[in-house]
Amino acid sequence: MVISVAATSIVDAIATDLRSRLFAGEITGQMPLTETDLAASYDVARPTAKAAIERLVGEGLLVRGAHKTARVAELGPEAVRDIYLARAYLESEVLRRLAHTRTVPTDAVIANREIAEFTDGSPLDLVEPDMRFHLSLIDAMGNERMSKMYRSLVSEVRLCMTRVQGLNLLGPGLIHAEHQKILELLREGEGEAAALLLDDHLGRARERLVEALGGEAGPEARVPDLPPAEETHLDHG
Structure with missing residues (x-):
């Protein structure tokens, strides 16, 4: 997947795309998100993928699980x-x-x-x-x-x-x-x-x-x- 970075940083662009996909229901609680998979999907380094994940964790949209796997936060x-x-x-x-x-x-x-x-x-x-x-x-x-x-x-x-x-x-x-x-x-x-x-x-x-x-x-x-x-x-x- 190719992300246009234009005037924003790569981390911002990936976080924005993940956020949009999450709100659209394309990413669900049953889909684990790993740094390795995201790095390969967006063709970026693992630290960049990790930073994007952490951005959404900080917003309360993702939660970290075992083995650095992130999932969509469940709304109870x-x-x-x-x-x-x-x-x-x-x-x-x-x-x-x-x-x-x-x-x-x-x-x-x-x-x-x-x-x-x-x-x-x-x-x-x-x-x-x-x-x-x-x-x-x-x-x-x-x-x-x-x-x-x-x-x-x-x-x-x-x-x-x-x-x-x-x-x-x-x-x-x-x-x-x-x-x-x-x-x-x-x-x-x-x-x-x-x-x-x-x-x-x-x-x-x-x-x-x-x-x-x-x-x-x-x-x-x-x-x-x-x-x-x-x-x-x-x-x-």
């Missing part, structure tokens, strides 16, 4: 809850602060519009705009350390979102409606209401995934009676 119910609750703590506070200044991030509006326009294709295609919606809320704070903190969770968050969509646990209509309502609450300065809706939004995905993974779902898995979001124009700021 408790791990899912831990990941979702960690992001909820950060995102909820961000929404409160954005609402204080009635800030509606333009990138979030654009990402949610893409979700609204989703009509066909793989459910996995929803992961990218959904992830971008949430990242844009964090980045709108303009706090470098906050963004860096959130991005330390991104790989595990994206893995959860990939599982949710791969199992068809949430449709684009509900995702878009709740995103839209959150944006409207930001515009209206209703930070606490936005934070509570976010908790419901993330809690539903979390508990449905917990149930799909063999755990006992909490009450958050229930779909609320949320009316369709109005197609309003939302300005930045």
